[in-house]
Structure formats: C-alpha cells, structure tokens
Amino acid sequence: MPNEKDSARLCPDRDTCAGQAEYFLEKGVGQVIITRGGKGCYWSDGSRCQTFPAEKFDVIDTTGAADAFASALAVLLAKGMEIREAIRRATIAAGFSTTKWGTPESLIDWDTLEFLSSARK
Numbered sequence: 001m002p003n004e005k006d007s008a009r010l011c012p013d014r015d016t017c018a019g020q021a022e023y024f025l026e027k028g029v030g031q032v033i034i035t036r037g038g039k040g041c042y043w044s045d046g047s048r049c050q051t052f053p054a055e056k057f058d059v060i061d062t063t064g065a066a067d068a069f070a071s072a073l074a075v076l077l078a079k080g081m082e083i084r085e086a087i088r089r090a091t092i093a094a095g096f097s098t099t100k101w102g103t104p105e106s107l108i109d110w111d112t113l114e115f116l117s118s119a120r121k
Helices: 004-012 017-024 065-078 085-098 110-119
Strands: 034-037 042-043 049-052
Touching: 004 017, 004 034, 017 034, 017 042, 017 049, 034 065, 042 085, 049 085, 065 085, 085 110
Parallel strands: none
Antiparallel strands: 034 042, 042 049
16 A cells, blocks of 8 residues: 555556556555545555545644555454445545544544545445
8 A cells, every 4th residue: 555656666667656666566466556646545456456545634744644545444354344334434434533633542432433434435
C-alpha cells in the first residue's frame, strides 16, 4: 500500500497508478492500493481495478490521514469485509481524520464510521 510518491519512485518507468499497480502485481503482490492523498486511492487485484475518490470533509489537518486509512482498512478486512467496501469505508475514516488537529485525537471510532458509511452510500 504505497502512497503515490513512493509508488512513482519505485516504478519510475510507469507513469500511471494502473501501470504502477501492474508492476507490483507482476512481482507477486496479490492486491495493490496506491493512496493518493486528497485524490483518494487506486486499487487493483490484477483482474479488477477501481479508483476511489477521497471523501469530502472540511480539512483542518492532514497529519495521520494515511494512518487512519490503513488502520481502518486493516480492521475492516479483519472483520471479513469485502475489499472494495472496506476501502470505501477507510476513505471515510481518512477524510474524517482531517477534521481535527493531531493524529490520535482525529481517529474515527467504530460507531461514527458506521454512521458515516451508511450516510455516504
């Protein structure tokens, strides 16, 4: 799950998220998510791919947004959620985290994530 800057550095001869994801998949990675900050993320498993837009919130501080995304994604996948729905919800967690200063204080709780996930379908 590299961010777009790291992905571009690792794949200098591939200038799109799709091309970069293909590179990682060719190396044996099962699924790739390239995070793109305020532009959302790109996901591919080699046969399917999807671009997920960032969720819109009034941004105060972006510190920790990637951590919020990764941690929410890990929890949702551990709970057995399908990857695309888990990514959609993780983008909500990342967006929500930008509404407060700091990282620990800005992480979303389960009830709020469930509420926002239902409201933003």
